Amino acid sequence: TEDPQRKLVLLKYVDGNYTNYMQGRTRFHKSDFSLEILNTSRQDRQLYEYLVSKGPEEKVWQIQLEVYEPVSDPSIQILDWVLANSSCTITLNCTAERGDNVSYSWGSQDTSTSGLCSHNGSLLHLSYSLQNASIACACTASNPVSSQVIPFDSSECSYEQGGKSPVADPALSSLTALLLL
Numbered sequence: 001t002e003d004p005q006r007k008l009v010l011l012k013y014v015d016g017n018y019t020n021y022m023q024g025r026t027r028f029h030k031s032d033f034s035l036e037i038l039n040t041s042r043q044d045r046q047l048y049e050y051l052v053s054k055g056p057e058e059k060v061w062q063i064q065l066e067v068y069e070p071v072s073d074p075s076i077q078i079l080d081w082v083l084a085n086s087s088c089t090i091t092l093n094c095t096a097e098r099g100d101n102v103s104y105s106w107g108s109q110d111t112s113t114s115g116l117c118s119h120n121g122s123l124l125h126l127s128y129s130l131q132n133a134s135i136a137c138a139c140t141a142s143n144p145v146s147s148q149v150i151p152f153d154s155s156e157c158s159y160e161q162g163g164k165s166p167v168a169d170p171a172l173s174s175l176t177a178l179l180l181l
Contacts, residue, residue, distance in 0.1 A: 007049070011035055042067050042100075070146035071099035074139055079123075089127040092152060094139035101143045110136045128154065 011028050012019045020028055027036040037044050050061040074096040081090040094104050106124045108117035116128060117137035128135050135154035140147060 010048075037065075040067055042069075066144070068100040068143050068145045069098055071096045071102055071141045071143050071148050073148050074104075074141040074150045076139055076150055076152050083130075086131065087127060087129050088154075089125070092124045092126065092137075092139075094122045094124070094141065094150070096141040096148065099141065099143050099146070102141050103143065105140050105142075106137055107140065108136050108138065126154075 008021075010020070010022050010026055012021070013028075013033075018028055018030070020026060025038055027038060028034075029036065045065060045067045048063045048065055050063060052059045074094050077093045077095070079091040079093050081088060094106070096102050104120070104122040106117050106119040116126060116135060117124070122139075124137065124139070126135065126137065136151065137154070138149050138151045140149045142148070
């Protein structure tokens with residue numbers, strides 16, 4: 001013999017009356033027959049069934065519930081930069097500490113730099129002339145329930161810094177620049 005399938009019934013509605021088996025955990029809205037899961041958590045991410053019986057006929061809908069943690073504020077890390085021939089080549093990494101199914105994209109509000117900044121993914125390889133006073137790129141970290149944006153200041157590359165450095169902290173970059181002089 002096979003093991004029978006076991007299902008947990010959250011709510012039963014019969015002839016205008018209902019019984020909520022998960023009182024305090026779910027709320028039934030009779031006006032539109034929706035069931036609200038209160039204080040949703042990742043453990044609620046699963047397949048649910050909605051069953052309607054009318055006489056000998058039964059209709060079953062399956063609903064996959066996805067639960068996402070919102071994206072935290074992202075940060076930009078300078079992985080590498082090179083200053084040569086009056087141009088800067090820099091590699092940036094954008095990451096968010098928290099959030100489920102996070103995707104990253106780079107862009108710009110400035111139409112003159114939008115091509116330089118356009119990229120999907122957390123890494124951006126940027127190469128620009130130092131004669132361009134400002135490159136306005138921004139990283140967007142997003143998932144289906146939230147989105148956060150952080151701008152990048154292109155002044156990280158300057159003549160004073162000279163050479164190549166993987167230093168990400170601007171305060172340490174200044175210290176490195178002083179030691180190179």
